[in-house]
Amino acid sequence: MQTTEPHVRVGAYALGVLGSADTFRFEEHLADCPGCRARAGEFAGVRDGLAVVGPPVAPGPGLAERLAAAVAAGRRRAGRRRLALAAAAVVLAVSGPAAVAGLSGGPAEGAGTQRWSGTDGASGVAAVVTAAGREWGTA
Template sequence: MRSLERHRDVGAYALGVLDEAEAFRFEDHLMECPSCAVQVTEFGPATRQLMLYRSATPRTVHPAAQPSPRMLDRLLTQVSARRRVGRRRMLLALAASVVLAVSAPAVTVMAGGDDGPRPLTVEATDERSGVWAQVRIEDRDWGSSVELRVKDAAGPRDCVLVGIGRDGSENVMTNWAVPRHDARPNTVPGGSAMRSDDIERYEVRSTEGETLVVLRPE
């Protein structure tokens, strides 16, 4: 396949919709194309929103359900407040993910009321791995929203934040990629269908299954 056609596969690759053979060929292209590597990173927020939708939306919600214009406008306003104007492509990707995937019950992943209990914050450092993490969790009507701050200088590697329920159940709350040899704090948004009272602990893990740090609320 020509290089130009490979450029066009960047969105499909980032959202995980390429088949195995196409994804393998695109990864070869990605190693030689800095422009596509940047665009894959910019699709990260859209990918996380789709994962949150999948975990927070009841199966009874029709997959073609549409958000109201007011909901879409509020989401775009919140995103634009966090990003620079120059990141317009990322905003368009987020808007597209909402139109395709977000229904009324799930759109509250990005919208929280001012009333209710105060957010819970817990942090920990693992002496073995050297990873430090802080989780800020706030209960919502649909479950809980999460803001994770993490320092990990042992990259590159892909990681996930997992909430472990008191009943032993596990729920992936967010995921991210750790840059190579970068110990600066990385802030990642996330969410879960579980509420804070239902969660016994939080674990930062590599996607290969290694537990990097455990956070236990007091």
């Protein structure tokens, strides 16, 4: 760990993550710096709490590559999802008004129920909408 400011090494020293050469140099600094000694003492509770969990585990080989691949795959999936949603929106925006304009029958009323049906001649898609009055609104 190379830094020109030894005071920023306090946490790394207190947690025991400095290399042996950096630890030696920081201990020389610690002998002359009461502020760093006080801050190192403040880390004792953190160090003790982490000791309960166990020693730090070094990441295995290829971890960065696997994480980057996972992020890239997630971004590709999200991009495909956005593209599919945009295509669906375009289809609905274009065919929705066409389906409504091509309604073959108007509202068919009977016993408090209204029914609309329509067919798109180009694609052959048919739809039926039925609405019935209820006490709480429309079903």
